Amino acid sequence: MLFSRVRGLPVLAPGHGGRLGTVRALTVDAASGRVTHVRVRRGWPRGETVIALGAVDAVGPDGLVVRAPGGRPPRTPHRDLLGSRVLTECGEERGTVLDAAFDPADGRIEAVLTTSGEVPASRLLGLGDHALVVRTGRAHHL
Incomplete structure (x- = not known):
């Protein structure tokens, strides 16, 4: 799947109140060559939340389904891969x-x-x- 197709998709947490927000970006650990986290825009004034990729149950053209609405932010700071x-x-x-x-x-x-x-x-x-x-x-x- 392409990063550009994931950006803007809705993020759903069925057991935690439904829609959490939309995908703002993906956090990458370039050294390991993996996406580690999904950054979710929750809307003003709630800001942004970070979800570990391991908490994502499904990714498709209609959205992401996650088990838990939040998580511990990655130890390394987020940097956007797109546009770098x-x-x-x-x-x-x-x-x-x-x-x-x-x-x-x-x-x-x-x-x-x-x-x-x-x-x-x-x-x-x-x-x-x-x-x-x-x-x-x-x-x-x-």
């Missing part, structure tokens, strides 16, 4: 992230789609405030 600059470990510019494909069952990122082409998840190194860092796939520069 892409740099190699050598500092070379490789475009901007347009979208990413992931497996909603386990959160595994399959590929990152950039303005310079597709980057396999096996090349992801880290995601920070400045950029998504990827392996070049060739020998390091000296």
Whole structure:
């Protein structure tokens, strides 16, 4: 499933009052190549809640169904993957992230789609405030 198709979907918690809000973003641990949390916009003034991907029972084109409405925020800060600059470990510019494909069952990122082409998840190194860092796939520069 694509990140862009998940954004804006309703988040439902049938045992906890129905609709919680809408998906604002997905939190990614680039080093492990996985989506770890779903960030849910609950509307003003309630703000945002964070739900661990493990608490999501189903993901489909009509929405997400979760077991519990809230959770412990991730230990690492949230950074949006979509729109991030892409740099190699050598500092070379490789475009901007347009979208990413992931497996909603386990959160595994399959590929990152950039303005310079597709980057396999096996090349992801880290995601920070400045950029998504990827392996070049060739020998390091000296």
